Amino acid sequence: CIRDSINAEYGHGSTFAFHGSSIENWHSILRRGLLNASGTNLQVNGKAHGDGIYLSPRAETSFGYCKFRSDPQPVTQKSNDTSNGNRFLSSSNVLCIALCEVVKKDLRKNGDIWVQPVEDSVVTRFFFVYSGSIVYDAHGCYTESPEFIQEVERAMNVHL
Numbered sequence: 001c002i003r004d005s006i007n008a009e010y011g012h013g014s015t016f017a018f019h020g021s022s023i024e025n026w027h028s029i030l031r032r033g034l035l036n037a038s039g040t041n042l043q044v045n046g047k048a049h050g051d052g053i054y055l056s057p058r059a060e061t062s063f064g065y066c067k068f069r070s071d072p073q074p075v076t077q078k079s080n081d082t083s084n085g086n087r088f089l090s091s092s093n094v095l096c097i098a099l100c101e102v103v104k105k106d107l108r109k110n111g112d113i114w115v116q117p118v119e120d121s122v123v124t125r126f127f128f129v130y131s132g133s134i135v136y137d138a139h140g141c142y143t144e145s146p147e148f149i150q151e152v153e154r155a156m157n158v159h160l
Contacts, residue, residue, distance in 0.1 A: 012105035016125070016143040016152055017055035017114055020062030020097045026127075034100070034122045052117035055102060059141035061112045066095040099126040099143075099152065125156065 019034060029035075034053045056062045103121035107114060116122050130138065142148055 012103055014101050014103050015057075015107070016149065017057055017100055017102050018059050018062035018097050018141070018143065019053065019055050019100055019122075019124075020065035020095075022065075022067060023094055023096055026096050029098070030124070030127065034098075034119065034124065036117060036119050050108065050115055050117070052108070052115035053119065053122050055100060055114045055116065055122070056112050057114065057143040058112050059097060059138045062097045063095060063138075066097060093131055095130045097128050097130075097138075098124045099128070101125050125152070 021029060036052050054065070101123045102114070102116050103118070106118050106121065107116050128138070143152075
């Protein structure tokens with residue numbers, strides 16, 4: 001767990017945050033990790049809070065970044081459209097977010113928008129795939145909640 005090693009070595013500690021992205025980005029993210037794409041041709045959204053990897057302590061905020069770029073439908077609308085031949089890649093019915101462990105050093109917090117400029121300071125710990133309207137169940141997830149942190153640490157077996 002980078003939480004323990006970072007805290008022991010540097011005294012910075014870590015926290016958890018969600019990252020949402022369009023489904024077409026996840027193959028690369030899972031293979032290469034999250035990248036600071038600010039100012040590159042990989043940048044999809046703006047950078048109102050500066051360069052870096054954008055995260056949020058609230059799953060609901062990260063779900064807002066899960067839309068397929070050309071898909072005008074709301075992210076929570078259920079669709080059975082399979083006209084493209086591949087139901088899984090139709091973002092009108094599949095949303096993906098990651099729960100990441102983030103080193104606190106250099107992390108900039110602006111309300112529910114957090115920015116970590118250092119790529120090596122963000123590690124995906126869990127990857128969630130939601131179909132249809134199930135995302136409503138995840139909207140209450142808040143990484144700053146002590147109960148949420150305990151549940152994540154229990155799942156990661158941090159305290160064995």
